[in-house]
Amino acid sequence: MPPQHSSGRWPIVATPDHRGATPGTSPGAVSGVHTALMPLEVRGLRFVMGEKRILDDVSFVIGHTARTVVLGPNGAGKSVLLKLCHGLLRPTAGSISWSGRTPAQDRRRRGMVFQRPVLLRRSVAANLRHGLRLHGVVRTRQSALAREALQAAGLEDKAEQSARTLSGGEQQRLAMARAWVLRPEVLLLDEPTANLDPAATRSIEQLIRGFEAAGTHVIMTTHDIGQARRLATDVLFIHHGRLLEHSPAERFFAAPSSPAAAQFIRGDLLA
Structure with missing residues (x-):
């Protein structure tokens, strides 16, 4: 069972879903899906906006690693890459597939x-029940699923509070709980702790570890070296829209193969 921690509890065990599945057994179970969504394969990806090339010839494969961090300075193209992988943008060239299927397919099995x-x-x-209703979850299951997600995020005592009155960190935890309430196989997180204080950042990182421990693969962007060191099992390093490295986190931080990555790890400013 995923560990308990200060930002929430993990009550996801033997809970029948709206179709008789058991969410505690595997991610995606609430939607009745049992085939693997990974690997994610990106080949020759290019994205151009106006006259600006945001991503250029990006290729990689992400298998079944636990927490993939897309690392790089601001403006590198990290957020655009996540949106492309989720099917929110269409590439100018190249291909993206999730276990052989397009990003537009099986989007319910991913959260962002x-x-x-x-x-x-x-x-x-x-906020949670609304998302469940849009996904066709029967009303008798909505409250239970919402309650479990709020418990995991440490927000059960604020269930009836207006979402707009939450602190910045609490709002981000609610957004993550909402994305995870259907137990997606993959969760895409775009700079999840940007502009948060250290305490809120710690709670978000604990929540990310909890999602991964519950069986959800996390792919997240960050420009924070310390955060990448704490969370990553593998790292994609992007600079000026190009993928310069993809390697296990331990190798990346110990012996980066590109000069730009080495500079970034040292804290130098990149041109």
Whole structure:
């Protein structure tokens, strides 16, 4: 069972879903899906916006590692890469596939959280129930699933509070709980702790570890070297829209193969 921690509890065991599945057994079970979504394969990816080339000839394969961190300075193209992988943008060239399927397929099996969460002007619990309703979860299951996600995020005592009155860190935890409430196999997180204080950052990182321990593969972007060291099992390093390295985190931080990555790890400014 995933460990308990200060930002929440993990009650996800033997809970039948709205179709009779057991969410505690595997991610994606709430949607009744049992085939693997990984690997993620990206080949020759290019994305151009106007006259600006945001991503250029990016290729990689992410298998079944636990927490993949897309690392690089601001403006490197990290956020655009996540949106492309989730099917929110269409590439100018190249291909993206999740276990042989396009990003537009099986999107329900993935969740995405943006850097600035957009919350409804409703209660905390209602924000979760709204998403469940849109995904066709029967009403008798909505409250239980929402309650479990709020417990995991440490927000169960704020269930009836207006979501807009939460602190910045709490709003981000709610956004993550909302993305995870259907137990996605993959969770895409775009700079999940940007502009948060150390205490809120610690809670978010604990929540990320909890999601991974519950069986969800996390792919996240960050420009924070310390955060990447704490969380990454593998690292994709992007600079000026090009993928310069993809390697296990231990190797990347000990012996980066590109001069730009070595500079970034040292804390030098990149041109």
